[in-house]
Amino acid sequence: MENLAQYFQMGGYAAFVWPAYGLGLIGLVGVLWLSLKSWKDAEQEFSGLKSSRDDGASS
Amino acid sequence: MHKFANPTFFMKIANGIFPWATGISILCFAVGLPLALIISPPDYQQGDTVRIMYVHVPAAWMGLMVYGVMAASSAVFLIWRHTIAHLVARASAPIGAVFTALCLVTGMLWGEPMWGTWWVWDARLTSMLILFFLYLGYIALGDSFEDQERGDKAAALLALVGSVNLPIVHFSVEWWNTLHQPAIFGLKGFSVNAAMLQPLLLMVAAFQFYYIAVLVIRLRAELLSAKIRTARFNLAAAE
Amino acid sequence: MTRKRRRLYFVGLGLLGLFSATALMLTAVEDNIVFFFSPTELKARTVAPEQRMRVGGLVEEGSVNKSGGTVRFTVTDTVESLTIQYNGILPDLFREGQGIVAEGRMGRDGVFLANDVLAKHDETYMPPEVADALKKSGNWHPEGATAQAAEAKPATTSN
Structure with a gap:
């Protein structure tokens, strides 16, 4: 337990090392999430548009 | 060569690459992160702050590389008018911007304890900040035109003009006195010990394949948006 | 075909012009881009007494002299050296043999009075x-x- 606490202190540089990795995680996961969302949104809109066009054609 | 310009063919290849890029990226992160954070030794001078380098250096390289991809595909778009090349540039920009921002922020987190300052206006730091602004400018410009085609061309031109900054970022530490240290990779190989080089290269690979995977996702979204625009246009024309 | 070729030449020439113009411009303003001067470079320049500037070099072995809150040390570029006086907190990496950059002004007695001292790290990483x-x-x-x-x-x- 003590070793673990010591590890997380990063030799006294915890305040610099952990934020660097935390921000890295937020940045990469954030871009991935936004990209997936824009893809899914576009897919939904496209299928909606296709069905509305088909409706338009049938009416 | 120009058959790659066919979006259907291009996406067929991209979708084939996608699972591989995703898998390799996850694998490299899974091996690289424990090496970077736990197994690799502290540096003889920097102590544990050396671990920041395993995020900072890959982010910096990718920030430069992605801009290179953006500039090259913008040139292809301007000369041969292949829409897919423009979409590659457009889809790359936000990824590259985040890489560059990450490089700047992790650099500051390293600079404060090691240099004794968060930021200095030396040639390397300043040119890297300009790279970040170029990304932002490119993203903003693409959406600010009423006329889609003119916006595309203006953004492509900006990407091309901004490429003059790439050699400046890279060589700034050699051409001028800077506070930033010279490149770790030179003609004589790496000046980094093997135990630290391993996590560094794994993280570089992880970032690289992350970029490819996310690029494919963004390209799918971009192509769908283009299709939606055409469908809307046809719908409006039919009424 | 010819239009594409023309656009290719146009982009190529445009980039060539842009890169050359930038290179010329950067050469012209080099003095403003360098972050610090070495002691040798400093000796070759005429410096106004109150002009703020940065000097950089290696901290000479055995030259660090601390008394109270004031530190005096010599930086060298192996050809010329310069004594620096500083009143404040030194960065973690500051030690003898280490590269540093000091910001401040030249004193009348030839001692550089620093307001700020930054450590410069090299590109070598090892356990x-x-x-x-x-x-x-x-x-x-x-x-x-x-x-x-x-x-x-x-x-x-x-x-």
């Missing part, structure tokens, strides 16, 4: 044990040269 091994085997060349030394001795660096 403490390797650094010790290099020192023991006599392959230790601080600042820059360590990179080549580390490479010339792959047996000691690979662990």
